[in-house]
Amino acid sequence: MLIGETGWPSEGRQRETALPSRVNEAKFIRGFVALAEHNGWHYNLIEAFDQPWKRASEGAVGGYWGLFDADRQDKGILAGPVSNLPYWPLWLGVGGLILLGTLVLGGRPRDHRAALLLPLLGAVAACSIGTWGELARATSRFAGEWCWAALLLGLNLLVLAHAALALSPRQGWRLEAFNALEKRAGWLLTAAGFAAAVMMLELVFDPRYRSFPSAALLLPALVYLCRPVRVPRREIALLTFIVGAGIAPQLYQEGLANQQAWGWALVSLLMVAALWRNLRARRA
Secondary structure, eight states, X not given: OEEEEEOOOSSSOOBTTBOOOHHHHHHHHHHXXXXXXXXXXXXXESOSBOOGGGHHHHHHHHTOOOSBOTTSOBOSSSSSOOOSOTTHHHHHHHHHHHHHHHHHHHOSOSSHHHHHHHHHHHXXXXXXXXXXXHHHHHHOOSHHHHHHHHHXXXXXXXXXXXXXXXXXXXXXXXXXXXXXXXXXXXHHHHHHHHHHHHHHHHHHHSOTTOOOOHHHHHHHHHHHHHSOOOOOHHHHHHHHHHHHHHHHHHHHHHOTTOHHHHHHHHHHHHHXXXXXXXXXXXXX
């Protein structure tokens, strides 16, 4: 008996219950090899090396089926320890810098409530921005997608700065910086809502090779859900409708067993709630 090819991707978007990851790839390959050897089957494993160029036509999943990565380094698929986050030291360092930067930017908290919220804000920002960075590293295929990822990173950093300064004593340069961001906060939320609407439309009408960008919009949704700002009414109303209307079709297409789809649906609900609350606050 000859099995022409079999394998499992280590990166990319989930389909129903099939979740790409290095750990899952190792589980599948090791289990299959043991079964094949026990039964005397002949087989070919796909593939020897990751081929990220395949992402251009097959999405993130298509580029990461290898037993070795694109630099010919062992991914630990056949034997030994394996991690779903091979660059974890990098992202741990980035997360630590984001948390430290949040605390420094906020300075001495205004009150006990701010003292609790400021480190929580930094932790959420570190996790979401780090997760978005890792997703962008694995999925970005050409200059346009890298620019989109960078713009969303910049948006998250501006939202983080606005939220941290809102919890600060607001004195001296912190007051000036807060006032500058406060005047533009409505457009920061509008930009986040626009990004959510664009990605929701993509996941409803052209989802096959697109990953779920939940981490990119978690921070703006939470910040402006908790702290409403003045927003342009017509734009926010339209974005609220687009994002909200896409949640059910997106879940229906992906299936209720898809955890990543549920994560995106939850972030989308938070974004809709934030947009709606800010719209109502504007009316009030």
